[in-house]
Amino acid sequence: MAEPVALPTTTDCVNGEEKKEVKLEDLFGDVDSDDEFPSLRPKQQTPQSSSSDAPSSPTEIGPIGKASDPEVLRMFYQRLFPWRHLFQWLNHAPTPTNDFAHREFALTLRSDAYLRYRSFPTSDLLRKEILQLLPVRFEIGPVYTTNPRDRKQMKNSSAFKPLAKELCFDIDLTDYDDIRTCCDQANICIKCWSFMTMAIKVIDVALREDFGFKHIMWVYSGRRGAHAWVCDKKTRAMDDQKRRAIAGYLEVVRGGAQGGKKVNVRRPLHPHLSRSLDILAPHFQSDILSIQDPWALDDRSEHLLSLLPDSGLNASLRAKWNSSPGRASAQKWADIDALAKSGASKSLDAKALLEAKQDIVLEYTYPRLDIEVSKKLNHLLKSPFVVHPGTGRVCVPIDTRKLENFDPLAVPTVQQLLSEIDEWKGEEGKGMQDWEKTSLKPYVDYFRTFVLALMKDEKDPRVKRERDEDSMEF
CATH class of the missing domain: 3.90.920.10 (DNA primase, PRIM domain)
Known part of the structure; x- marks a missing residue:
């Protein structure tokens, strides 16, 4: 890539x-000249002093507002x-x-x-x-x-454009509040900044290579x-x-902050999306599964199940997770493939499951x-x-x-x-x-x-x- x-x-x-x-x-001119503004201290209301009393070097600013x-x-x-x-x-x-x-x-x-x-x-x-x-x-x-x-002086207002x-x-990052677990609203930390790192990587390479x-x-x-x-x-x-x-x-990624499937892309995947998945896959493993742990809570793991295509597999996963409280998101993600291979659902479409997992990766990593x-x-x-x-x-x-x-x-x-x-x-x-x-x-x-x-x-x-x-x- x-x-x-x-x-x-x-x-x-x-x-x-x-x-x-x-x-x-x-x-x-002297826009950037240091001599134009010789001191950083805000002007103080002090009695007028003679030039002999002036300090020989710039004074410190003191407490900054x-x-x-x-x-x-x-x-x-x-x-x-x-x-x-x-x-x-x-x-x-x-x-x-x-x-x-x-x-x-x-x-x-x-x-x-x-x-x-x-x-x-x-x-x-x-x-x-x-x-x-x-x-x-x-x-x-x-x-x-x-x-x-001068726009108001133009005789033909439509000419101003x-x-x-x-x-x-x-x-x-507020658009990631439904998937980031470390912070919300205006708060950020280095953990959730990884979402921004992912976004910049994906958008920057697309703008350069595709356009x-x-x-x-x-x-x-x-x-x-x-x-x-x-x-x-x-x-x-x-x-x-x-x-x-x-x-x-x-x-x-489309849709509001609450519920629903936010990624619906056509197959076969567009080359831009295939490339994006290649960029995002390592981040999904480390930044999402390990650090954000997005499905630790029951309501969030239910959202994960809602994104999978097979009700039989979902039932098996739900039962396994209910029997193992506190199971980490990385383990829950691995459980999907493990139970799929075990034959937990006789009607499972392997291709549909793969596509659903790709959509999940995009929902949790692709730029918003x-x-x-x-x-x-x-x-x-x-x-x-x-x-x-x-x-x-x-x-x-x-x-x-x-x-x-x-x-x-x-x-x-x-x-x-x-x-x-x-x-x-x-x-x-x-x-x-x-x-x-x-x-x-x-x-x-x-x-x-x-x-x-x-x-x-x-x-x-x-x-x-x-x-x-x-x-x-x-």
């Missing part, structure tokens, strides 16, 4: 012809947020284009006010508005036919989920019909997508690197090359990052950006590598022509 393609590590793709015209740094506190957010957006890379990612070029200027941003304020159709000619203006309003989060929408702020946006996927997409970025949502941003040029231009087709192709996020061109999604107001964790990109090692509980919080800046003792720190002094650095480095590879692809005339001419058929 092919593994997800590792992202290239291009570091010079923004050089060359553009370098003669403008440097990337020139677009941002909640992640959603205005001063905490202000310091984060001033000192740590990767504005330059965000601009490059959305703009697809070193100089400003309509890909950025006509892009919609939506801001959620602390008052719960929701400001839509914000747009900005440059990254610096976006940054200034964020620092002025200090939203608890902001979302990214599509690129429109014109500046979203979305043109392009990344294809996005949203996976949330030929290349620039796919996964982002931790800050609490209990992950988002995928498929950024290829041909992907961004897809209409709603094509987006719905891809979402439908990837959707396998919020496909509404994927189906509409005009859907907005939370920006990478914002701070989750509940956990304080930064919504960082996930390096799929090290997917098994990603621990959501180890993702830095904004309070931790601000403390790390104060604790920095490196002699070379004067010329460094603040995020380079913190545990946010590997995530920003990964994002930068991803963005540079995307920009390089956008510049390639051959790739550009092929993607402009490509019309994906379904």
Whole structure:
């Protein structure tokens, strides 16, 4: 089984012809300069002192408030947020284009006010508005036919429509509450994060191998989920019909949280499902049967029996489990084959049992997508690197090359990052950006590598022509 393609590590793709015209740094002035904000301490109401009384070095921040506190957010957006890379990612070029200027941003304020159709000619203006309003989060929408702020001035309102946006996927662990046993609702642990690891593996390889997409970025949502941003040029231009087709192709688990069979797939299995089973089978044995132990309780084991095709076999299994209280899920799963081979049911169809077991594996391991996020061109999604107001964790990109090692509980919080800046003792720190002094650095480095590879692809005339001419058929 092919593994997800590792992202290239291009570091010079923004050089060359553009370098003669403008440097990337020139677009941002001193946005990332440490000298612009020499101290992390929130301003205190203290008596005015003379310059001779000023400390010779930056003061420590002291006790740090909640992640959603205005001063905490202000310091984060001033000192740590990767504005330059965000601009490059959305703009697809070193100089400003309509890909950025006509892009919609939506801001959620602390008052719960929701400001839509914000747009900005440059990254610096976006940054200034964020620092002025200090939203608890902001979302990214599509690129429109014109500046979203000017939509009401258009004589023909129907002419204002979305043109392009990344294809996005949203996976949330609350959709696994009927099968995860370690946590529920907004709570997560490293045990149930394995569901997210499985989901990323399956969706990522399908997008790459079945659709030929290349620039796919996964982002931790800050609490209990992950988002995928498929950024290829041909992907961004897809209409709603094509987006719905891809979402439908990837959707396998259907139905509500309670009861019922959630997987009903045709036979013979589609190659995507066969490949997914190959990816998921080891996880089913270790993460599901051993760690989650999903059928330890009687009501849950009854659900397992409801998914099997033979009433005679079900009766034998129920009797065996009733006589052995506390039997582990791994043993119950093995009992299915053992009793089937023993002739417990004379009417058992071996092929139907195999297919039922495959469906069960898919129900307990296959990604559970919020496909509404994927189906509409005009859907907005939370920006990478914002701070989750509940956990304080930064919504960082996930390096799929090290997917098994990603621990959501180890993702830095904004309070931790601000403390790390104060604790920095490196002699070379004067010329460094603040995020380079913190545990946010590997995530920003990964994002930068991803963005540079995307920009390089956008510049390639051959790739550009092929993607402009490509019309994906379904």
